[in-house]
Amino acid sequence: MKRQSDRTDLLRGTLDLLILRTLELRPLHGVAIAERIRQVTQGTFVVQPGSLFPALHRLEHEAWIAGAWTTNAEKRRVKSYRLTAAGRRHLAVQRREWDRIVTAVAQVLETG
Amino acid sequence: MKRQSDRTDLLRGTLDLLILRTLELRPLHGVAIAERIRQVTQGTFVVQPGSLFPALHRLEHEAWIAGAWTTNAEKRRVKSYRLTAAGRRHLAVQRREWDRIVTAVAQVLETG
DNA sequence: GATTTCAATATCGAATGTCTATATACACGC
DNA sequence: GCGTGTATATAGACATTCGATATTGAAATC
Numbered sequence: 478m479k480r481q482s483d484r485t486d487l488l489r490g491t492l493d494l495l496i497l498r499t500l501e502l503r504p505l506h507g508v509a510i511a512e513r514i515r516q517v518t519q520g521t522f523v524v525q526p527g528s529l530f531p532a533l534h535r536l537e538h539e540a541w542i543a544g545a546w547t548t549n550a551e552k553r554r555v556k557s558y559r560l561t562a563a564g565r566r567h568l569a570v571q572r573r574e575w576d577r578i579v580t581a582v583a584q585v586l587e588t589g
Numbered sequence: 590m591k592r593q594s595d596r597t598d599l600l601r602g603t604l605d606l607l608i609l610r611t612l613e614l615r616p617l618h619g620v621a622i623a624e625r626i627r628q629v630t631q632g633t634f635v636v637q638p639g640s641l642f643p644a645l646h647r648l649e650h651e652a653w654i655a656g657a658w659t660t661n662a663e664k665r666r667v668k669s670y671r672l673t674a675a676g677r678r679h680l681a682v683q684r685r686e687w688d689r690i691v692t693a694v695a696q697v698l699e700t701g
Numbered sequence: 702g703a704t705t706t707c708a709a710t711a712t713c714g715a716a717t718g719t720c721t722a723t724a725t726a727c728a729c730g731c
Numbered sequence: 732g733c734g735t736g737t738a739t740a741t742a743g744a745c746a747t748t749c750g751a752t753a754t755t756g757a758a759a760t761c
Contacts, residue, residue: 478748480690488690489601489718489747495697502701508709517700521693528748530711535747553708554756572698574599578592579691581633585607586684588629589614590719601718601747620738640719642740647718666727667738 479523492532494575495522497560497568500542506555507533533558541567591635604644606687607634609672609680612654618667619645645670653679 478492499510499517510533511524536542541564544556560568590604611622622645623636648654653676656668672680 480686488603490599491690491694492748494599495694498697506709514697517696518693519696521689522697525749526710527712527750530709531747534711548757549709551708552757555709571599574592575694575698577633578600578603581630582603582607582687584629584631585610585626585634586687604718618738637720638739639721639741642738643718646740660728661738663737664728665737 478528479525480521491575492524492528493536494568494571495524496532496536497541497564497571500558500560501565501568504557504559506547506549506557508555510558536564539567540564590640591637592633603687604636604640605648606680606683607636608644608648609653609676609683612670612672613677613680616669616671618659618661618669620667621661622670648676651679652676 478488478495480488495514496510499505499513505513507529511526511529514522514524533542533544537544537558540561542558543561544558547555547557549555590600590607592600607626608622611617611625617625619641623638623641626634626636645654645656649656649670652673654670655673656670659667659669661667
């Protein structure tokens with residue numbers, strides 16, 4: 478994942494969370510997932526193909542998402558991913574974990 | 590950095606931010622920095638030596654912190670680190686970046 | 702029906718950061 | 732001087748992300 482106009486990698490590992498959450502709303506194919514993340518974050522997160530596809534394969538391998546070849550509106554061959562039941566449970570775990578992290582960082586930033 | 594009872598690395602790269610912020614309050618030596626982070630986050634962040642020292646060297650190399658050998662209360666030889674002026678500026682940047690990330694993730698998690 | 706075009710998917714190598722585990726340095730008590 | 736305990740340091744392994752490039756397949760054009 479890449480963040481607009483920044484290179485110092487303050488963040489890593491949230492990509493899975495973002496993808497799972499995006500698929501929770503509705504099934505999408507790879508490029509559409511990245512596009513939606515870019516739009517929703519107003520360009521803060523720009524997921525590169527080199528990050529996106531390895532992540533999708535990883536999540537599929539963990540059986541948190543399931544991919545199926547289909548065609549999009551333009552009749553192009555795309556691999557549509559949907560969240561599995563296990564993925565939904567994992568998303569809940571990741572959400573809690575993220576909240577925990579944000580809280581902990583806030584404690585460090587604000588305590589003193 | 591390691592998070593209590595979790596292995597899935599939802600986060601990476603915030604260690605610098607946490608260290609800089611901790612040193613903003615007052616100079617501390619390595620182990621004391623880790624100890625304070627552990628306490629303030631109530632055990633959520635446990636910084637291992639193998640993460641801590643490479644991070645300190647990295648930050649020192651960037652001239653964001655400056656280390657000086659001294660002795661602690663128990664007369665032990667410790668390397669005390671303080672935040673430099675450049676480090677203070679960098680901390681401000683990192684803080685804004687962190688806020689930006691938290692906002693962006695929240696947008697993904699809550700938009701739908 | 703061959704070729705071009707284009708978006709979607711896929712892969713590769715490099716760089717980085719963190720982990721576990723182990724090693725070194727030094728002060729103190731004995 | 733030898734063990735003990737704490738602080739600092741290092742080594743090797745591993746995972747994730749990036750930039751760049753390759754592959755695939757359908758449609759369009761000729």
